[in-house]
Amino acid sequence: MRRKYLGAAMALATALGVVALAPTAGAGTTRTYIVLYRQLAVAGDAAARIQSAGGTLVASYPQIGVTIARSSNDGFATTMKKDLKVQGVSATNNFGIQAPDLAQQGSGGTADVPAVTTVWGDSLSNRQWDMTQIQVPEAHAINTGTGVLVGDIDTGIDFTNPDLQANIDVVNSANCVSGLAVQGTAAQDDNGHGTHTAGIIGAAANGIGIVGVAPGASIAAIKAGNSAGFFFPEAVICSFMWAGTHGIDVTNNSYFADPWYLNCKNDPEQRAIWMAEQRAIKFAQQNGVLVIAAEGNFADDLAHPTLDDQSPDDVVPPATPEENRAVTNACIDIPAEIPGVVSVTASGNRVQKSFYSSYGIGVTDVIAPGGDTILFDQSANVPNGRVLSTWPQLLPQTCAATRQVFENGTLYCYQQGTSMAAPHAVGVAALIMSRYPGMSANGVTAMLQNTADPLACPDTAQYAFFPSVNNGAPQVCTGGPGYNSFNGHGQVNALTAVGG
Structure with a gap:
């Protein structure tokens, strides 16, 4: 997939054909560290010990025994590990180079196509093939998601977007990029990706543009991704801690946590990150948050990983990501493979797995529309195979010109990726929560799975030209129509989910 988040939305630097660079690590370079404590508590002298090791305490999360620190001392981690109360220390940002995102491949197409009659929704809903595919219009006659608070953990949201503005909860929004939450409009989107996923989840039914799954x-905008699209561990940890303490019902997670695509718990350098992120996600889950995540755009079989040549993904040239890094099932995509997380693959308008989508038996829960520019049937409603959604008004340069749509002066953008699939599932989960108040997160997960439309494995010859980005293996679908590695329990169905 790469760059980075699990959709075809690209960072500004990528859109302009340049590479975003992080400072080269070395003597005197200030880096961020995760300090993991042995108990689910932070030592009372944590700030003092961090300071004595040459660091500064940025944030403390005593509920999970994790602190975030910054230091320019190359010996910081070594010194901190001598503390018997400390279980592990890991630097979170190393060295950004952006690797190719498979979802970027495919026909370009044009967004400027003849309009067709709109029979549901708002002025651009005639182009929302994704919503009709999962019966969102019919579901809205029963429920629209009222009373549910969705946390979109992404690059932020454009707070001024007229198709989103009325539905944004500013008070429960936060910028977590530094590892320390800053409440409110600090979560403004400076990339575009988050505004796109937010529109899929809940663009308002207001006559303008599009309608989300749960309008x-x-x-709540929970900004974890920076302007270049990196989601570093400190931001991911902060985001789940925020969600778990601010009444969030369900989170959308259209990314994987940097700098490791597959984070290995048996690797000393990665273990503290792996455990800290897992603790934060578990904390949110224990506080009633349903976590839904995209599986990625590498066409990888996540159930059988063998190689990861993407990591670490924030390396400054002339250094390169470690090629052909051998991995096993001890190495996982976070958050998609954390226990209890609902993992989503992407489909196109042929209602089959998209060419780029990663997958895996025992990993995939459901499939949802994410777009497909290769395996799709073109029409006025589906001009290029991608999903149309909201985009920041001030960032037209981050959406390719051929994918832009302007409606009443508001910018919309066509994108594809599992980033677009996950928020469809999140929206359906929100409909379920609104329809059945008080249902547990586990109950919502079961409902999401049990009301999905089962899909059998497709003819995998269609995927012959799209092997795994990491190990070159052909895409193989295993399982039956009730459950398989490509589609999980099936494609989410909004109408069936709300009892229609």
Whole structure:
């Protein structure tokens, strides 16, 4: 997939054909560290010990025994590990180079196509093939998601977007990029990706542009991704801690946590990150948050990983990511493979797995529309195979000109990726929560799975030209129509989910 988040939305630097660079690590370079404590508590002298090791405490999360620190001392981690209360220390940002995102491949197409009659929704809903595919229009006659608070953990949201503004919960929004939450409009989107996923979840039914899956829901922008699209561990940890303490019902996670695509718990350098992120996600889950995540755009079989040549992904040239890094099932895609997380693959308008989508038996829960520019049937409603959604008004340069749509002065953008699939599932989960108040997160997960439309494995010859980005293996679908590695329990169905 790469760059980075699990959709075809690209960072500004990528859109302009340049590479975003992080400072070269070395003597005197200030880096961020995760300090993991042995108990689910932070030592009372943590700040003092961090300072004595040459660091500064940025944030403390005593509920999970994790602190975030910054230091320019190359010996910081070594010194901190001598503390018997400390279980592990890992630097979170190393060295950004952006690797290719498979979802970027495919026909370009044009967004400027003849309009067709709109029979549901708002002025651009005639182009929302993704919504009709999962019966969102019919579901809205029963429920629209009222009373549910969705946390979109992404690059932020454009707070001024007229198709989103009424549904954004500013008070419960936060910028977590530094590892320390800053409440409110600091979560403004400076990339575009988050505004796109937010529109899929809950763009308002207001006559303008598009309608989200759950237009009655409220959306909190939880900004974990920076302007270049990196989601570093400190931001991911902060985001789940925020969600778990601010009444979030369900989170959308259209990314994997940097700098390791597959994070290995048996690797000393990665273990503290792996455990800290897992603790934060578990904390949110224990506080009633349903976590839904995209599986990625590498066409990887996540159930059988063998190589990861993407990591670490924030390396400054002339250094390169470690090629052909051998991995096993001890190495996982976070958050998609954390226990209890609902993992989503992407489909196109042929209602089969998209050419780029990663997958895996025992990993995939459901499939949802994410777009497909290769395996799709073109029409006025589906001009290029991608998903149309909201985009920041001030960032037109981050959406390719051929994918832009302007409606009443508001910018919309066509994108594809599992980033677009996950928020469809999140929206359906919000409809379920609104329809059945008080249902547990586990109950919502079961409902999401049990009301999905089962899909059998497709003819995998269609995927012959799209092997795994990491190990070159052909895409193989295993399982039956009730459950398989490509589609999980099936494609989410909004109408069936709300009892229609």
